[in-house]
Each structure stands twice: as structure tokens, then as C-alpha cells.
Amino acid sequence: MALLEVKNLDVTLATSRGPARAVRNLSFDLDRGQTLGIVGESGCGKSMTALALLGLLPENGVTTGSISLGGQDLLALDEDAMCGVRGNRISMIFQEPMTSLNPLHTIGRQVTEPMLIHQGMTRDEARAEAVRLLERVGIASARQRLDNYPHQLSGGQRQRVMIAMALSCKPDVLIADEPTTALDVTIQGQILDLIADLVSESGMALILISHDLGVIAETVDRVLVMYGGAGVETGPTASLFQHLAHPYTQGLFAAVPKLGSGGKGKSRTRLSTIPGLVPELADLPPGCTFADRCDLADDKCAGTMPTVHDVANDAGHRVACLKPDDAKSRMATSEAGA
Amino acid sequence: MSVFLAKRFLTFVATLLGASIVVFLVLEILPGDPSMTLLGADADEEAYAALRLKLGLDEPAVLRYFDWMWGMMQGDFGISYAYSVPVMELVWGAMALTVPLAIFAMLITIVVALGLGVFAASRHNKPGDYVVMAFSQLGIAVPNFWFGILLILFFAVNLGWFKAGGFVQWEDGVWLAVKSLFLPAIALATVQAAILARTTRSAVLETFREDYVRTARAKGLTRSQTLWRHVLRNALIPVITVMGLQFANLLAGTIVIESVFSLPGLGKLVFQGIANRDMPVVKDIVLLLAGMVIVVNFVVDVTYAVIDPRLKVHDV
Ligand SMILES: Nc1ncnc2c1ncn2[C@@H]1O[C@H](COP(=O)(O)OP(=O)(O)OP(=O)(O)O)[C@@H](O)[C@H]1O
Ligand SMILES: [Mg+2]
Numbered sequence: 001m002a003l004l005e006v007k008n009l010d011v012t013l014a015t016s017r018g019p020a021r022a023v024r025n026l027s028f029d030l031d032r033g034q035t036l037g038i039v040g041e042s043g044c045g046k047s048m049t050a051l052a053l054l055g056l057l058p059e060n061g062v063t064t065g066s067i068s069l070g071g072q073d074l075l076a077l078d079e080d081a082m083c084g085v086r087g088n089r090i091s092m093i094f095q096e097p098m099t100s101l102n103p104l105h106t107i108g109r110q111v112t113e114p115m116l117i118h119q120g121m122t123r124d125e126a127r128a129e130a131v132r133l134l135e136r137v138g139i140a141s142a143r144q145r146l147d148n149y150p151h152q153l154s155g156g157q158r159q160r161v162m163i164a165m166a167l168s169c170k171p172d173v174l175i176a177d178e179p180t181t182a183l184d185v186t187i188q189g190q191i192l193d194l195i196a197d198l199v200s201e202s203g204m205a206l207i208l209i210s211h212d213l214g215v216i217a218e219t220v221d222r223v224l225v226m227y228g229g230a231g232v233e234t235g236p237t238a239s240l241f242q243h244l245a246h247p248y249t250q251g252l253f254a255a256v257p258k259l260g261s262g263g264k265g266k267s268r269t270r271l272s273t274i275p276g277l278v279p280e281l282a283d284l285p286p287g288c289t290f291a292d293r294c295d296l297a298d299d300k301c302a303g304t305m306p307t308v309h310d311v312a313n314d315a316g317h318r319v320a321c322l323k324p325d326d327a328k329s330r331m332a333t334s335e336a337g338a
Numbered sequence: 339m340s341v342f343l344a345k346r347f348l349t350f351v352a353t354l355l356g357a358s359i360v361v362f363l364v365l366e367i368l369p370g371d372p373s374m375t376l377l378g379a380d381a382d383e384e385a386y387a388a389l390r391l392k393l394g395l396d397e398p399a400v401l402r403y404f405d406w407m408w409g410m411m412q413g414d415f416g417i418s419y420a421y422s423v424p425v426m427e428l429v430w431g432a433m434a435l436t437v438p439l440a441i442f443a444m445l446i447t448i449v450v451a452l453g454l455g456v457f458a459a460s461r462h463n464k465p466g467d468y469v470v471m472a473f474s475q476l477g478i479a480v481p482n483f484w485f486g487i488l489l490i491l492f493f494a495v496n497l498g499w500f501k502a503g504g505f506v507q508w509e510d511g512v513w514l515a516v517k518s519l520f521l522p523a524i525a526l527a528t529v530q531a532a533i534l535a536r537t538t539r540s541a542v543l544e545t546f547r548e549d550y551v552r553t554a555r556a557k558g559l560t561r562s563q564t565l566w567r568h569v570l571r572n573a574l575i576p577v578i579t580v581m582g583l584q585f586a587n588l589l590a591g592t593i594v595i596e597s598v599f600s601l602p603g604l605g606k607l608v609f610q611g612i613a614n615r616d617m618p619v620v621k622d623i624v625l626l627l628a629g630m631v632i633v634v635n636f637v638v639d640v641t642y643a644v645i646d647p648r649l650k651v652h653d654v
Binding site: 054056079080083084086087088091092094096099100101102103104105113115116118149151162164212 | 648
């Protein structure tokens with residue numbers, strides 16, 4: 001049994017326009033030391049998935065399905081028990097390092113907090129550990145930094161502090177929700193390398209959320225592509241980048257310069273973008289969420305739940321689509337034409 | 339820090355000077371001749387003139403202003419026209435009532451408002467929240483003098499727990515003095531507490547939406563730990579701003595409430611002073627009240643700097 005098993009996860013948000021399914025029927029699992037990337041356009045439910053794992057959905061949200069961590073069903077836990085999981089067994093790093101730290105508390109106080117509540121350390125022990133953590137994430141003169149306030153640190157340093165804080169209780173799963181989007185390009189690489197190093201060093205599992213395919217390609221073993229709250233394609237990174245089995249994945253990749261996988265050398269520039277806008281959640285069709293924008297879709301797609309197919313011979317590379325063969329032959333022609 | 343204090347002191351003096359000019363000008367423009375009020379309407383012209391000369395009312399306004407300021411700087415607050423005693427003496431006696439009354443009312447305001455505001459926020463959109471909001475709406479709508487009268491009728495006349503008015507001097511027992519200020523303080527505090535409770539509630543709700551609160555929850559803090567450790571202190575900043583403004587309102591409120599409860603405080607003194615055209619008393623008290631408001635603002639600014647490390651003291 002995998003460390004983290006998510007089965008048929010559904011997140012429904014009560015809105016003024018009725019219930020909106022922000023995450024629908026999502027399943028994936030993750031083992032110790034594995035890294036999973038979640039990609040998809042803005043609003044496709046990446047953050048909602050992450051927050052559902054932590055039990056921190058907005059007040060109008062309801063989760064169904066099952067999330068099991070080390071065999072324990074997290075959705076069955078009460079709020080107190082979930083508090084013992086958050087920051088302890090599952091940690092999260094957020095997108096905005098500028099606002100994710102409390103401006104009125106010192107760095108030391110914020111980094112030691114999880115250790116004080118979860119591990120019953122004394123203040124001195126926690127401070128010593130915080131110095132070690134800050135040094136590990138690459139903060140210079142860590143001991144002095146403990147008494148600094150967030151506004152005295154740069155964005156990159158703050159994100160390092162967030163990472164130190166997330167790692168302080170040696171979690172089983174680390175969720176990084178667009179950890180570098182708000183940072184300078186030069187810093188982005190450093191932070192990603194740091195996360196990758198820490199993950200391989202500690203053997204925890206990583207869920208990296210991003211809409212930057214370059215980031216995904218370089219950092220994770222497996223990828224889950226989401227659209228409209230649903231997982232449309234998942235598989236090992238190399239296989240996924242090679243086959244692009246779902247029409248949405250194809251569109252997503254065509255929308256950005258082609259990245260180094262497959263060693264084609266010449267990078268493609270913006271060839272096409274996916275036509276249409278991401279629809280409102282409440283307006284999504286009951287069948288395939290992508291049907292409205294898919295040029296391969298026919299009348300059946302919008303009304304029927306897409307079937308799941310294995311792609312090529314790759315273990316664990318699956319696509320949820322009613323017309324995988326059409327998508328495949330299109331890929332073949334575009335590869336030939338390139 | 340000393341640069342900060344020096345700067346603040348200069349601002350303090352400048353503001354006070356500005357206030358003194360405004361107070362003086364307003365009283366200059368105010369119709370009514372003190373000699374007329376003091377001697378009655380049917381004294382003869384010579385008596386009026388003699389009195390005006392004695393009080394220095396014939397001198398040019400500018401000269402009288404500087405006389406007043408010069409006296410104040412030497413601690414000479416002038417002599418009351420109406421009572422013929424030093425204004426200092428009158429003010430001192432009245433302050434022993436009004437300052438404790440204002441502080442008492444402010445304390446009630448803070449305790450009640452913070453308690454109810456935080457409670458309402460933690461019950462957001464639940465019955466507890468609605469009840470608090472309904473009461474605070476009522477509290478804002480009720481005029482304080484009318485509420486004061488209701489309090490007297492109920493607690494003093496019907497139940498007999500308190501005296502209907504008047505002040506027991508501090509020398510006659512601290513407890514009795516406090517007790518005689520109890521109903522007036524509540525009458526003063528009600529509106530302010532209602533306003534501040536709303537401010538507190540919305541500040542707490544606002545802060546709960548901050549990213550760092552989500553971080554705190556993601557660390558495994560419970561909702562109440564998050565409230566106490568990460569929300570309250572941040573929410574306090576707008577609350578303190580409103581508190582500072584409210585102190586000025588409270589001082590103004592004492593003028594009415596002291597009349598309702600027949601308390602011989604600053605409010606009553608200035609009220610009678612205006613009626614009697616007792617200019618030295620009015621001028622000095624208004625200036626004193628302005629000074630108190632400025633001091634409170636200063637305290638508020640220093641509190642910001644203490645709460646928020648992003649504000650260096652010299653930025654204030
Ligand atoms: N409190 C809420 N009430 C109703 N709908 C919400 C709420 N918060 C988010 N949503 C909707 O849920 C959907 C999923 O949002 P989510 O934040 O998971 O997107 P995302 O994939 O993380 O996007 P991004 O890349 O912009 O972060 C969006 O369509 C969003 O509009
Ligand atoms: Mg997001």
C-alpha cells in the first residue's frame with residue numbers, strides 16, 4: 001500500500017450559483033521518496049486538491065472520497081486529530097512568500113512553532129533545531145536571523161524560511177503549491193534545487209504544483225495533468241512528455257515553448273494556444289470537462305464520463321479520454337511534421 | 339528614540355499652539371459680553387466699563403492672547419470671572435472626577451468591545467454573531483444621555499442599587515467614589531463599546547483571511563491557537579486607531595453625561611463656563627481637553643510601533 005492514497009476525491013464548493021465541483025473524481029497515489037507534479041491552467045483545482053489533503057478547504061467546501069496516509073483515512077479524522085497531521089505529517093509551502101509569514105512574529109518564533117506544538121520540544125531545543133534548519137535551507141547567519149522579522153528578509157529568503165518551517169517536523173508528505181511563481185527567475189532555480197535535494201535526502205514524498213512545465217520536467221518523477229477539477233492524464237514524466245496522450249495535454253504543451261524532453265534540440269515557440277476560455281466550474285459538462293474546448297470532441301464527450309486507457313506500454317501512464325486513438329494519431333502527424 | 343521623542347514633543351507643542359489660537363478666536367467671535375453676564379442686564383454703563391477695565395477686556399485681542407499664553411507657560415491659569423478663584427483650583431477639582439470617569443468608561447469599552455467583537459468573529463454568521471451585531475446596532479442608535487436617564491430610572495430609582503447622581507469625593511472612600519461613577523461610565527461606554535465591537539469583529543474576520551493565518555493553520559495550530567497567536571495582535575492595529583478617536587468622543591460625551599448625573603466634573607465646569615461667559619475657565623479647559631486628546635494620539639502612535647515591527651519608531 002502506498003504512503004498516500006487519494007481515491008475518488010471530490011471537492012464541492014457552495015457558491016451563489018449553486019454547488020461547484022472544484023475537484024472531481026481525482027485519484028492518485030504516492031510513495032515515500034516519490035515526487036508528483038500537478039499541472040494545469042489557473043483555476044483547475046490544483047490548490048483545492050492540496051488544501052483538501054490538509055483539511056483546510058474554505059468554509060463553503062465539502063470533501064468526499066478517501067485520502068489515506070499510511071493506512072489512516074484522513075477524512076475520518078476529527079479537527080483535533082487533523083491538527084496533529086498538519087505541519088507534522090503533511091506540510092505545505094505556499095505561493096506567496098511575501099504574505100505567508102506573520103509580519104509581527106520573529107522568524108525564530110515562526111520556525112519553532114511546529115516543533116513546539118507537535119514534538120513537545122523545549123524552546124531552547126526548538127531554537128537550536130531552527131538554526132540547523134535555516135542553515136540547511138541556505139540562510140546565512142541563521143542564528144541572528146531568528147530574531148529578524150519577515151520584512152527584513154528578501155522574497156527568496158522568506159521562501160527558504162517557509163521551507164525550513166515546513167520541514168521542521170520531518171513530514172511524510174511535502175506539498176509545494178507554486179513555490180517559485182512569485183520569485184525572481186534566478187532565485188526560482190535555486191529554490192527548486194533546494195526542494196529536490198531536501199526531498200531526496202529525507203525520503204519524504206513531494207507534491208509539486210505548478211503551471212510551469214519546465215519546473216515540472218526538471219523536478220518530478222510523475223505528472224498529473226488536471227483540467228476542470230478532473231485528472232485527465234497521469235504518468236511518469238518522461239513518458240507523459242513523450243506521448244502527450246490527452247488532447248488537453250497536447251494543447252497545454254503546444255501553448256508553451258517545447259521543453260528539452262526527447263532531445264529534439266530545436267525548441268518550438270508558441271505554436272498554438274488552446275482555443276476558448278476556462279469555463280466557470282458550475283458550467284462544466286457532466287462528462288469530459290474538456291469537451292467544450294476540445295477539437296476532437298464529438299457529441300458524446302460532454303455527456304459521458306471519459307474512459308481510462310493505458311498509454312503505450314508504460315506502467316502507470318493513463319489517460320482519461322473517449323478518443324485516445326484520435327489524439328494519438330494527431331500526435332503522430334504533428335511529430336512527423338515537426 | 340530620543341529623536342523620535344523630540345520630534346513628537348515639537349509636534350505636541352505646535353498642535354497645542356494651533357488649538358489655543360482656534361479656541362481663542364472662537365471665544366472672541368462668540369456673542370455675549372462677560373461684564374454684562376456678571377453684572378446682570380440692568381447695571382449702569384459705568385459699572386460695565388469699570389469691570390471691563392478690571393478684567394482687561396478693553397485691551398486688543400492679540401495682547402490678551404499673549405497674556406493668556408504667557409500666564410499658562412508660567413503655570414498661571416488665570417482667575418475665574420464667575421467664582422473669583424484661580425481656574426487651576428476649579429480645574430484640578432473637576433479633573434479628579436472627569437479623568438477617572440473617562441478612563442473607567444474607556445476600560446469598560448475596551449473589555450466589552452474586545453470580548454464581544456472576538457466572540458462575534460469566532461461565531462461568524464452563526465446565531466451568536468447575529469445577537470452581538472443586533473445589540474451593537476442598538477447600542478449605536480441609543481443616545482447616551484437618554485440611556486443615562488434609563489440607567490438612573492432602573493438601577494437607582496427602581497432597584498436602588500446606586501445613587502441617582504452626584505459624586506462621592508475620593509477622600510470619602512475610593513469604593514464609594516468608583517460606585518458613583520459606575521452608571522455614568524456605563525452610559526458613556528455603551529455607544530463606544532458598540533462601535534468598537536464592530537471594528538474588532540471585522541478586523542478579526544479580515545485578519546483570518548490573511549495568508550499567514552492559512553500558514554499557521556497548515557502548521558497544525560487549532561483555530562483558537564491561531565486566533566490567540568496570529569490573529570488578535572494583527573487585528574489590534576485598526577482597533578487601536580478607533581480607540582484613539584473614541585477617547586476624544588468620550589471626553590466630549592462627559593459634558594452631557596455629567597449634566598445628566600449632576601457630576602461636578604470638567605464637562606459641567608465648561609458647560610457652566612460657557613453659560614456664564616467665564617472665558618478663562620472655558621479657554622483653559624478646552625485647551626486642556628485638546629492637550630489630553632493629543633497625548634492619547636501620541637500613546638496610540640507609540641502603541642503601533644510597539645505592536646508592529648515594520649514601523650520603526652522614527653517613522654511614526
Ligand atoms: N472560496 C471559494 N468559493 C468558491 N469557489 C472557489 C473558492 N476558492 C476557489 N474557488 C474556485 O475553485 C476553483 C479551483 O481553484 P484553485 O485555487 O484550486 O485553482 P488552481 O488550480 O490552484 O489555480 P491557480 O493556478 O490560479 O492557483 C477555481 O475555479 C476557483 O474559482
Ligand atoms: Mg492555486
